[in-house]
Every structure is written in C-alpha cells, then in structure tokens.
Amino acid sequence: MALLELERVTKNFGGLMANHEISFAVGKGELLGLIGPNGAGKTTLFNCISGAYPVTSGRIFFDGEDITALKAHEVARRGLARTFQVYVASGDLTVIENVMVGCFMHTRSRSRARAQAGEVLKDLGIHDLSTALLNELPVASQKRVSMATAIATQPRLLLLDEVAAGLNPGEIEEIMGSIRHVHEELGMTVMLIEHVMELVMKISHRVIVLDYGQKIAEGAPEAITRDPAVIKAYLGERYAREHGAV
Amino acid sequence: METLKSALDFSDFPRLDLVVAGSLAILFLIFPVFPHSSFAMATMIQFLMFSLYGMGWNTIGGYGGQVDLGKAQYVGIGAYTTTVMLVRWDIPFWFSMPVGVCFAVLWSFVLGYPLFRLKGHYFAIATIATSLVLKDLFEVWDFVGAARGLEISPIKFPPPDFLRLIFKEDVYYYDVILGFFFVGILYMNWFRKSRLGFQLRAIKDNEEVARSLGINVHWAKIKTYAIATAFVSVVGSFHACYIKNIEPEDTMSLDISILIALMAMLGGAGSLWGPIIGAGILIPLKSYLKEWLGATAGLIGIDLILYALIIMVISAFEPRGIWGIVQKVRRRRQ
Numbered sequence: 001m002a003l004l005e006l007e008r009v010t011k012n013f014g015g016l017m018a019n020h021e022i023s024f025a026v027g028k029g030e031l032l033g034l035i036g037p038n039g040a041g042k043t044t045l046f047n048c049i050s051g052a053y054p055v056t057s058g059r060i061f062f063d064g065e066d067i068t069a070l071k072a073h074e075v076a077r078r079g080l081a082r083t084f085q086v087y088v089a090s091g092d093l094t095v096i097e098n099v100m101v102g103c104f105m106h107t108r109s110r111s112r113a114r115a116q117a118g119e120v121l122k123d124l125g126i127h128d129l130s131t132a133l134l135n136e137l138p139v140a141s142q143k144r145v146s147m148a149t150a151i152a153t154q155p156r157l158l159l160l161d162e163v164a165a166g167l168n169p170g171e172i173e174e175i176m177g178s179i180r181h182v183h184e185e186l187g188m189t190v191m192l193i194e195h196v197m198e199l200v201m202k203i204s205h206r207v208i209v210l211d212y213g214q215k216i217a218e219g220a221p222e223a224i225t226r227d228p229a230v231i232k233a234y235l236g237e238r239y240a241r242e243h244g245a246v
Numbered sequence: 247m248e249t250l251k252s253a254l255d256f257s258d259f260p261r262l263d264l265v266v267a268g269s270l271a272i273l274f275l276i277f278p279v280f281p282h283s284s285f286a287m288a289t290m291i292q293f294l295m296f297s298l299y300g301m302g303w304n305t306i307g308g309y310g311g312q313v314d315l316g317k318a319q320y321v322g323i324g325a326y327t328t329t330v331m332l333v334r335w336d337i338p339f340w341f342s343m344p345v346g347v348c349f350a351v352l353w354s355f356v357l358g359y360p361l362f363r364l365k366g367h368y369f370a371i372a373t374i375a376t377s378l379v380l381k382d383l384f385e386v387w388d389f390v391g392a393a394r395g396l397e398i399s400p401i402k403f404p405p406p407d408f409l410r411l412i413f414k415e416d417v418y419y420y421d422v423i424l425g426f427f428f429v430g431i432l433y434m435n436w437f438r439k440s441r442l443g444f445q446l447r448a449i450k451d452n453e454e455v456a457r458s459l460g461i462n463v464h465w466a467k468i469k470t471y472a473i474a475t476a477f478v479s480v481v482g483s484f485h486a487c488y489i490k491n492i493e494p495e496d497t498m499s500l501d502i503s504i505l506i507a508l509m510a511m512l513g514g515a516g517s518l519w520g521p522i523i524g525a526g527i528l529i530p531l532k533s534y535l536k537e538w539l540g541a542t543a544g545l546i547g548i549d550l551i552l553y554a555l556i557i558m559v560i561s562a563f564e565p566r567g568i569w570g571i572v573q574k575v576r577r578r579r580q
C-alpha cells in the first residue's frame with residue numbers, strides 16, 4: 001500500500017488555483033522529486049499535505065488514514081515531517097536545542113532528547129555546530145539544521161522544500177549525501193521539491209512536475225527530461241539538449 | 247525524581263553566575279538579622295513578591311513570547327479568594343491559597359482559549375481589556391466589598407498566626423515570601439529545561455515550524471498561561487494577608503499588570519535571572535521615588551513616565567533586556 005496518497009487535491013487562494021485536482025501516490029521507501037517553475041504550487045502542495053493549509057477539496061491519505069482534516073501538529077505526530085523553504089529564526093535557540101525540540105515529540109526526558117539530538121547532528125555531519133545560534137549560521141548550514149530538526153521527529157515520510165537552493169556545488173554534494181543517508185540508512189521515504197536539477201534528477205526514483213497548479217507529468221527522471229511538455233513548461237530547450245534528450 | 251534533579255541542577259550556568267546567585271541567596275537569608283529600617287524591609291518584601299510575579303509572567307511572556315498585560319486580574323482573584331474566605335468563614339491562608347489558585351487557573355482557561363486565537367498586539371490588548379473588565383466587576387460586587395474592598399482585622403485574628411498568615415512584624419512575611427521565592431526559582435529552573443519550556447521557545451521562534459514538529463501550539467500556550475496564573479495567584483493571596491486591606495483599584499490596576507511584564511522584560515524575558523534582576527532594579531527605584539516625592543509621585547505620574555521610557559529603551563536596543571546584554575557580551579568574548 002502507498003504511504004501517501006493524494007486524491008484530486010485542490011487548493012484555491014481566492015480566485016487563484018494554486019493546486020488543481022492533483023492525484024498521485026508515494027510508495028514506502030520511495031524517493032520522489034517534485035519540480036516545476038516558480039509559483040507552480042509546489043510549496044502549497046506541501047502545506048496541504050502537512051496540514052498547514054486546509055485543502056479546498058480532495059483527500060489525502062497517510063498510511064491508509066484520511067489525514068485531510070487533521071491539523072499540522074496532528075499530521076506531524078503521525079510521522080510526517082517537513083522543512084520550510086523560507087525559515088525565519090529569531091535566534092533564541094542553539095542548533096542542538098532546535099533539534100531537541102524535534103526529539104521532544106517522542107520523549108519528555110531532556111537528557112534523552114539531548115542524546116538523540118546529538119546523534120542526529122552527528123548523522124548529518126554537523127555535530128560541530130551544536131552550540132551555534134541558528135541565525136548566526138550560513139544558509140547552507142541552516143538548511144541542514146532544519147533537516148536535522150525534522151528528522152529528529154523520527155518521521156516515516158520526510159518532505160524537503162528546496163534544501164539545496166542557494167548552495168554551491170560542494171555544498172550540494174554534501175546535502176545530497178545527507179538525503180541519501182536519510183533515505184537509505186534511516187529508511188525514510190522522502191519527497192523533495194528542488195530547482196537544482198543535478199540533484200533532483202540524480203537521486204529521485206520518480207519525478208512529478210507541476211505547472212500552474214496542475215500535474216503535467218510524472219515518471220522516471222530520464223523520461224521526464226525527454227517529456228516535451230516538461231521541456232516547454234520548465235526545463236527549457238537548452239537543458240534538454242545538454243542532457244541529450246532532443 | 248528526574249524532575250527534582252533537574253530543578254536542583256544549575257550546572258549549565260557559568261561559575262560567576264552561581265557565585266553571585268549563591269551570595270545573594272545567603273544575603274537574603276540573613277538580611278533580617280541585620281539592623282534595617284521598616285522601609286528597607288517593606289522594599290525587600292515587595293522585591294520578592296514582584297520577582298515571583300515576574301517569574302510567572304516569564305513562562306508565557308518570556309519563554310513563550312506572548313506579551314501578557316493582564317496579570318493583575320489573577321493577583322485579584324488570589325487576593326480576594328484568600329480575604330473572602332478568611333473574613334467570612336475563617337478559612338486560613340494555607341487552604342484558601344490553593345483554592346485561589348484553582349479559581350485563577352480555571353478563569354485562565356476560560357480566557358486563554360479565545361485569547362490565544364489572537365496574535366501579537368491584539369493578544370496584548372485583549373489581556374488588558376479582560377483584566378479591566380474583571381476589575382470593574384469587582385468594583386460593583388457587594389459580596390467582595392465592591393469599590394471599598396475588604397479588610398482583614400488584626401483584632402479579630404491576633405498575631406502571630408502562622409495558619410492565617412497574620413503577623414505584626416514584617417519579618418515573618420519576609421520569611422514566608424522568601425520561601426516562595428526559592429521554590430519559584432527551583433520551579434523555573436525545572437521549567438526552562440522541560441519539554442514545555444523547549445516547545446514554548448520553539449513557538450516564540452516560529453509557530454508554523456513548531457506545529458510541524460508536532461506541537462499543539464494553542465494548547466501549549468493555554469497550559470503555560472495557567473502556570474503563569476498560578477504563580478501570580480499565590481502571590482496575590484500572600485499580598486492580601488500582608489496588606490490586610492484590598493480593593494480593586496490597588497490590587498487589580500493596570501499599573502500592576504504593566505509593572506509585572508516590565509520587570510521581566512527589563513531584566514531579561516526568557517531567562518531564569520531576568521525577572522529577579524528587573525524587580526531588583528525597579529522595585530527599589532519605585533519605592534525611593536515614592537519616599538522621595540511623597541504622594542506627588544503618583545500624582546504627576548512619574549513612575550508611569552519611567553515605565554514608558556524603559557519600554558522604549560528595551561524595544562529599541564535590546565528586546566532581551568539586561569540579561570540579553572550580558573549574554574551578548576559573553577558570546578562575543580568566547
């Protein structure tokens with residue numbers, strides 16, 4: 001059975017249709033990419049899935065349970081975690097304290113939360129940042145901390161919203177390593193929004209493309225790269241040519 | 247067990263903090279032994295009371311970042327419960343105080359549920375409004391003495407009375423409130439490290455992110471508001487026995503609400519020592535101004551001018567107050 005299933009999910013903001021009748025399923029253990037031009041409705045879709053926004057119509061199932069009407073914290077407690085595209089931190093908490101907040105979803109004990117948070121930070125190779133304040137860190141590190149915080153809730157499904165945006169090639173390699181680690185070693189199902197094609201095409205098993213709130217394609221990365229509709233809407237002729245698709 | 251250990255564990259503070267805090271604790275303990283004026287004694291009691299008010303406020307206002315300007319209504323609920331129960335049915339402080347806490351906490355749930363649907367300034371203004379409404383109600387409620395208030399007669403309850411908390415010498419009041427003060431610090435030391443403490447800081451940081459980490463933001467705020475309320479109500483009950491004469495205008499005025507919030511904000515909202523530092527500065531200042539200018543101080547509103555100035559300075563320069571400055575300097579040194 002699919003871990004996540006969307007049935008004709010629609011989200012309107014007034015007259016604007018940010019998501020229109022989107023349906024797809026994510027299998028257990030899958031690594032799924034979600035791409036599309038700016039304003040296509042990718043982040044909105046994450047917000048609907050994670051319960052941050054109520055959907056206008058349609059239904060969402062997580063592990064067989066209808067979670068359409070659940071609040072964000074209820075969805076999180078069922079094992080669905082996410083990161084945020086734009087993240088404003090006031091800088092009150094240190095890195096490890098941030099991650100501990102995630103750990104506190106499963107324990108009341110501070111010592112246990114601290115130990116677990118240390119593990120997660122080590123896992124992602126950012127243990128040396130433990131005592132730094134979040135707003136003092138460069139963007140690349142902030143993204144990894146927000147990933148660590150989400151992972152700390154021990155989710156079954158992890159939604160990553162543009163964790164590689166604004167990073168240099170070296171940093172992209174690193175975060176790609178982290179995503180693979182989370183997926184393979186920790187066994188989480190991952191769905192990621194990404195504009196960095198090198199990353200998303202390389203690690204996704206399957207890619208879904210949104211444009212103007214609609215799903216315009218779905219398939220293996222190679223097929224998506226060759227899809228004329230996707231090239232026209234998003235990838236562009238040049239990308240297709242360089243990747244030998246045309 | 248782990249709770250108690252956590253409450254007693256201050257090891258994450260630098261040695262300097264502990265030395266200063268320890269010395270002050272000893273100083274407070276032996277203060278009554280030294281010769282002192284009644285003015286100094288009264289100021290010390292006020293200082294301890296307001297430290298406790300500030301600690302309570304600090305849970306929701308400091309760690310949780312919800313600027314609550316309506317704490318006076320809970321001072322009133324505590325004070326009135328204790329006074330009414332004593333005057334009418336001769337029920338002693340140690341019984342009426344927990345009853346007052348129950349009333350106050352119940353009321354805080356009734357208010358907290360809708361209030362925490364509001365954000366930022368709207369929340370702050372709504373807390374002021376609810377507090378003023380309750381004060382107005384008490385001013386016309388005959389059972390509690392309406393605007394005249396209620397008096398605890400020391401003739402009817404001859405001092406010293408440890409059950410009813412009726413004393414002639416202030417030193418007894420000092421001992422009691424100092425006991426509460428130490429318990430308050432231990433509680434806050436536990437609180438700041440508890441799951442709820444962490445969740446509140448996450449909420450203050452970013453509510454949307456907090457929700458995505460499984461935190462029921464609305465409920466966490468209501469719970470914490472109740473904790474803050476309990477603190478304030480206990481001290482309110484104490485206040486009634488200490489002052490022995492309560493009326494809505496004194497106990498539940500907007501001044502009290504603002505002073506409570508200001509104390510914690512000046513010293514450092516969201517830190518353990520903040521409210522104590524704030525009270526340590528503001529209460530003596532307020533007392534001396536009153537002593538110095540006499541009744542005219544209140545008349546020309548000099549204390550209000552002072553509060554306004556402090557609010558402006560804090561919000562312009564350092565929202566985390568004096569303790570925020572100390573922390574900044576320390577981080578830079580590292």
Ligand SMILES: Nc1ncnc2c1ncn2[C@@H]1O[C@H](COP(=O)(O)OP(=O)(O)OP(=O)(O)O)[C@@H](O)[C@H]1O
Nearest residue numbers: 013016018036037038039040041042043044045085
């Ligand atoms: N809270 C909101 N209220 C009103 N309109 C919104 C809201 N959130 C998003 N939108 C609109 O919905 C559309 C989709 O936005 P969304 O953020 O989902 O796009 P996106 O695919 O994530 O884009 P990007 O790649 O730039 O992050 C946009 O037109 C946006 O302006």
Ligand SMILES: [Mg+2]
Nearest residue numbers: 042043044085
């Ligand atoms: Mg987006």
